Amino acid sequence: MKDFITEAKKILIGNRKDGYTLPTNNKLYPAQWNWDSGFIALGYSYFNLKFALEEIKTLLRGQWKDGMIPHILFHDLNTNYYPNHSVWACGNKIHSSGITQPPVLAIILKIILDKNKIKDKEISKIKNIIKKIKKYHEWFIKYRDPNNSGLVSILHPWESGYDNSPLWDEPMNKIKVEKNLKYKRGDNKVVNPKYRPLDIDYDRYVTIKNHLRKNKYNPKKLYNKSLFNVVDVGFNSIFLKANKDLIKLLKKFNLKYKDLQKYISHSENKIIKLYDKKKNNFINFDLKNKKKIRIPSITNYFVLFADLKDKKINNKIIKSLKKHNTKGKFFFSSVKPNHYKFEEKRYWRGPIWINCNWIIYQGLKNKDKNFAKKIKKKTIDLVKEKGFHEYYSYKTGEGFGANNFSWTASLFLDLMLER
Numbered sequence: 412m413k414d415f416i417t418e419a420k421k422i423l424i425g426n427r428k429d430g431y432t433l434p435t436n437n438k439l440y441p442a443q444w445n446w447d448s449g450f451i452a453l454g455y456s457y458f459n460l461k462f463a464l465e466e467i468k469t470l471l472r473g474q475w476k477d478g479m480i481p482h483i484l485f486h487d488l489n490t491n492y493y494p495n496h497s498v499w500a501c502g503n504k505i506h507s508s509g510i511t512q513p514p515v516l517a518i519i520l521k522i523i524l525d526k527n528k529i530k531d532k533e534i535s536k537i538k539n540i541i542k543k544i545k546k547y548h549e550w551f552i553k554y555r556d557p558n559n560s561g562l563v564s565i566l567h568p569w570e571s572g573y574d575n576s577p578l579w580d581e582p583m584n585k586i587k588v589e590k591n592l593k594y595k596r597g598d599n600k601v602v603n604p605k606y607r608p609l610d611i612d613y614d615r616y617v618t619i620k621n622h623l624r625k626n627k628y629n630p631k632k633l634y635n636k637s638l639f640n641v642v643d644v645g646f647n648s649i650f651l652k653a654n655k656d657l658i659k660l661l662k663k664f665n666l667k668y669k670d671l672q673k674y675i676s677h678s679e680n681k682i683i684k685l686y687d688k689k690k691n692n693f694i695n696f697d698l699k700n701k702k703k704i705r706i707p708s709i710t711n712y713f714v715l716f717a718d719l720k721d722k723k724i725n726n727k728i729i730k731s732l733k734k735h736n737t738k739g740k741f742f743f744s745s746v747k748p749n750h751y752k753f754e755e756k757r758y759w760r761g762p763i764w765i766n767c768n769w770i771i772y773q774g775l776k777n778k779d780k781n782f783a784k785k786i787k788k789k790t791i792d793l794v795k796e797k798g799f800h801e802y803y804s805y806k807t808g809e810g811f812g813a814n815n816f817s818w819t820a821s822l823f824l825d826l827m828l829e830r
């Protein structure tokens with residue numbers, strides 16, 4: 412029998428560079444990505460704690476002075492990736508992008524510390540990591556929720572991690588592409604363009620990016636000025652969960668936590684306001700254009716991960732999740748298959764992503780054990796049957812995008828080896 416655990420470990424080691432790990436071993440993503448690194452650290456923690464902590468420490472080395480942790484760190488300047496370090500033209504100590512990504516670090520670090528005993532002489536290093544993560548969370552609260560609404564905004568679709576999700580279609584359609592825009596995509600030379608975002612999407616990604624750069628990435632200005640400003644349920648659920656886990660870490664290591672606790676209760680109350688009773692789903696809000704966004708994206712169910720105290724809503728949402736696409740052999744499709752925007756093979760517009768399954772599985776463990784178990788089994792079986800891909804068709808299980816994908820390997824290890 413094939414040894415999948417050894418294979419998953421080999422993938423991580425194969426993608427590992429000096430203190431960080433590439434999302435894949437092909438040329439698609441030749442840098443360090445923020446949430447990828449979080450998931451990757453979790454995978455390492457099952458066989459090399461040193462690599463796990465190093466992955467996180469390297470990411471934190473690129474933290475900006477104001478607290479932001481970039482979505483990409485460009486350690487290697489000599490690649491064909493677009494947009495690369497020279498067009499972002501920013502960074503602190505390490506060249507980086509000027510936006511962030513879903514803040515999974517606190518969540519991952521808590522899982523790692525819960526299952527590993529830390530030696531006394533390591534404690535001050537761990538405390539340092541936690542303080543930096545706290546600074547990151549404070550940056551979100553200060554600059555991405557300046558009016559203290561309880562919910563944070565993303566200012567670029569890339570910040571969500573689900574870049575070309577139909578969630579962003581309406582706000583993106585409003586963005587006028589910059590005149591005389593010149594740039595060369597690299598991604599669709601590495602992966603079949605049918606599986607990647609469209610050129611018009613990239614035109615707008617680049618337009619927003621250029622606008623951020625023109626504003627010197629000034630977080631004080633950009634909340635109001637950015638061409639894109641969306642309150643996303645998935646992102647806020649991850650942030651809420653991360654805040655809850657961060658508090659536990661702060662308490663455990665005798666660090667200050669009170670200020671953060673207030674924000675958590677505030678967020679918890681506000682996120683519930685995004686619940687649509689009639690449709691029994693959570694909806695997103697396009698702050699820039701003052702419009703509701705109603706797209707049946709799997710990421711709306713990340714709210715289960717946030718562990719809301721409202722059991723009634725949790726139960727209703729689980730019912731709705733069971734209708735997303737759980738009848739077929741493979742799930743969860745990133746967009747509900749009967750929706751007119753669904754595309755079987757295109758990136759975040761339909762395919763299954765292992766991190767989404769993992770997040771929802773985590774959210775269900777303490778709410779619906781049987782369903783959680785089913786998700787775990789389906790996810791493991793998909794990877795075993797089809798390999799360690801970036802994303803998969805919900806119809807056939809066929810893998811697309813990059814292969815030897817690091818977070819697929821990492822999260823597979825977690826599902827297989829968790830206690």
Ligand code: DGY
Pocket residue numbers: 482569574598
């Ligand atoms: C990419 O290059 O496709 C990434 O998702 C952007 O962060």
